Amino acid sequence: MEKYLREWRQEALNRCQYDTAIFVADKLLALTDDDQDAFWLAQVHFTTGNYNRTQSLLARGNLVERIPQCRYLAAHCSIKLGKMDDALQILGDKNPTHLISAPGSARTKLRHVDVNTRAGSRHNKNGSRNERLPTSEERDGEDVNNIKSEAGMCYLRGVCYAKQNSFDRAKECYKTAVQIDVQCFEAFDALMSNSLMAPEEEWKFLESLNFDTINVSNNASLSQEAASFTKTLYTTRLSKYTRPEEFTNATETLTTHYNLGSNPDIVLSKADLTFTLCRFRDTLALTSAVLATDKYNFNILPLHIASLHELGEKNTLFLLAHDLADSNPNEPCSWFAVGTYYLSISRIAESRRYFSKASMMDPHFGPAWIGFAHTFAAEGEHDQAISAYSTAARLFQGSHLPQLFLGMQNLQLNNLSLAREYLTSAYELCENDPCLLNEMGVVYFHDHQLSTAIQFFTRSIALSEHNDAEPESALPMRINLAHAQxxxxxTPDALASFDRVLRLGLKDAAVFAAKALCLLELDRAWDAVVTLHEALAVSPQDPMATDLLNRALEMREGDSGLGLAVDVEVEGQAEIEELDRRLNGRLSEIEANRVAGRRARRRGGEMDPDQSAFGESMLVDSDEG
Structure with a gap:
């Protein structure tokens, strides 16, 4: 009868017939009075959302104190009910670090001797032969289910601390959970999607995990393959900045060996990489392929929305936001899409309202925080933008993007020392972001360290080209390089740089005027006149181009262009300095695009952090910000 009732309960659970499962499980518990049957009944109540009833059931017979699985379930109920203090009281405040399994030691390696020579080896509780050496005496004495429950409780501690804004403690709990049970993906995902670790720290953490603890049917070769497969899966979730080659190898392995090339999570990882490299059309193609079969995949939607914004697809963005708001009003991503649409059409007040709504629905939704801060930056409200970016920096400590944006805002306020401090902090977290390298160059430009600024601008351009980024994304870097030169x-190098910018299709009066100034310095007055007429064709009332044109014509009228150039420099030095300052100030917008992500999530800025969803304009001269 017990066997019959357990099978009936399981069949009901498989068919999501929870009332049947509760009815049968209740009778089974009355029949057996078994702890595991009580746990399963509580599990069904938890699945149906009856959290108080679940806790009441677990309170019988001291199940919470005696059985780790029950303690985990009771604490999870408290978290679902919003009672973080009660959950921490159930869980305790100490992580069982003695259960951590460290890789690389002799205790954790597979035994590669014949099975017959291991007749006297340690057996597990089921009497089967254990193919692995114990990681520690304490861990070896624990039941596997208890170990997994302890790891789950470490994860729940992290959730509680994160809800209480104690992110350092949450990070340690998440790390311990994965170190105890490498298959505790919830904890690993919390670390990655919330950007709690710096990019290089993420890779070091991955190497610290002991994947050899994975055991599949007590089969050594199968367990080893499973360990390699799991590590490869986890590799696709790490930061895409520091080791893109290893990430590419991981995705290729999963695609060719396991036929996971079209799996949404693998596609999301590929899209996150292409977005990081500013290849927005490639990103949109990948995300669209997933959404064609999984319309409401909320893991990939933030990246899809960000790509639409970057490519200026306002109509598509409007239709998507409208559909999400109608069909999924309880998802923060829906209102993030609405906010992004309003940002794309420059209705900043409405955009801010919907970003705020998304961040209130999920305080750890990185893209909404970054978008909310961008709305203040778009209106020149630098103090409010700095406050919002600071909140994002506190929430996503491992992401360099909030520090980057803080540096950009302080640049526009001409606070060079603070800007340098923030950008240096971002640089310590990530050295391979072209946008960050460009901003570092701007700092050195303002500090009159022009050779160092030129080096940073050159590096940023080289990285963009290496990443096969959209050509338009490198235009601001090329303009900055030209101004620094x-x-x-x-001057000849600067002239060549300006020519390269104009060949890429940019039509900006300030760039034409800057090129003309270079030509005047080279005593090529007639070429300067032609260039300035091009500037005035773009912007007929541009004062800089008009002033320079008058001076160029004066030089053409004289017998010696060089002598008049000297006269211009001596007699009109104040005007030239003002002209030079304004030329340096008027640059095209640079898109600082990331999702939180992780990004957002990331992923999450990214924020995938992941990464943030929107760019913010950067001007070389912060006075013109």
């Missing part, structure tokens, strides 16, 4: 009196 001009100020460093490397």
């Amino acid at each position: 001009r100020r460093a009196h490397r």
